[in-house]
Amino acid sequence: MSRAPFELAGVRVAPGSRSQIDVPVARLYTHAPLYIPVEVVHGRQPGPVMLVCGGIHGDEINGVEIVRRLLRSRQIQRLRGTLIGVPIVNVFGFVQHSRYLPDRRDLNRCFPGSEAGSLGGRVAALFRQQIVDHATHIIDLHTGAIHRTNLPQIRAQLTPDGETERMANAFGAPVILNADLREGSLRHYAQTRGTPVLTYEAGEALRFDEWAIAPGVRGVLRVMRRLGMLSGEQRRRSPPAAEVANGSSWARAPIDGILRPRVRLGARVAKGELLGRVADPFGNAEGEVRSIADGIVIGMGRLPLVNEGEALFHIARFDAIEEAESAVETFQSSLEPPPDALY
C-alpha cells in the first residue's frame, strides 16, 4: 500500500517526490507578495517529519546555507519520512539584513502568535499553522548576533533518555548547553507541544562561516540517521563526543574603549585568567577582562569597540572540563582547512 501524499499550504507532495512551495506570508508596502520558501522531500517509506529551519532571525545566514546543502545532499534522495527545509523564516528581516521584523519585534519571541496579533504574532501563527505543526522533530538553526560569534553548540532542554537528548548527542557539536526555554521562542513552543527540538548555534550574523556550516550539515544528517530517516550507506562511526555544560556566563567590559582579546573561541580558560584588555586609544586608561569561571569560551564579541558592561566572552562551565576541552579539540581538528576565504 502506498503512502499518503504530504500536504503543506494546500500543496500535495506525492511519496517519493519533492516540491518547492512558496507559502504566502504578507505583502510589502508595494503590494508585492512575500513568501516563506519551503522545500518538502516526501520519502516513499514512512518515518519522522523533520523540520530544519534557518533565518528566524533575518540576519543569521549560516543556517540558510546549511538548509541549501542539506536539500542538495545525495543522502536524502532515499529518505524515510519527510524533510521540510525552510532556509529563511523571517523573510522581512532577511531582505533588510536585520534580525528583526519591520515592527522591531523578534520573531523568536512571538510564538505561538495569533492571527489577530502584531505583525510578529501573525507571522509566527502562520509559520506555526502552515509548517511547524506538521513536524515531529525540529532543528532550528541560529548564529551569534551581529558582531558576535559562537562556537558550534547545541541548545536544548535535556531530559534523561528523552528524544531531544538522543538528537543532541547524535548531532556531534562539541558543546551542548542544557538551556532554559525562552518564552515566545520556537523552541519553547515546540517543547510545550511535545515535539523534540534542537537549536544549533554557530558562527556570526551576516557571515558565512564554513567551520559553522559544514558541521551543521553533518550534524543534521547525523540526527536524521539516528532517527532512522536515512538508509543506504551506514556510518558505523559514532558521532564525536559532546559535553553538556552545566551553566554559562559572560565576562564583560570593565571600561569603555578598544578591546585586545587574548583568547580564541574554543579556548579553555581558568577562573581569573586574563581574556583581554580594554584601553582608550592612547593606552592611558586600561582595564582587564578576566574570566569569571573555569570553562570554555563558547562565544565572543568580534567588534573591538566596546562599552563598559558589554558582554565580551561567553564562558561555559562543565563538570568534566577535561572532557569538554578534548571534545572541542577533536572538533576543531576535524575541520578541513577552509578554502581561500571568499568572504
Ligand SMILES: [Zn+2]
Ligand atoms: Zn538567532
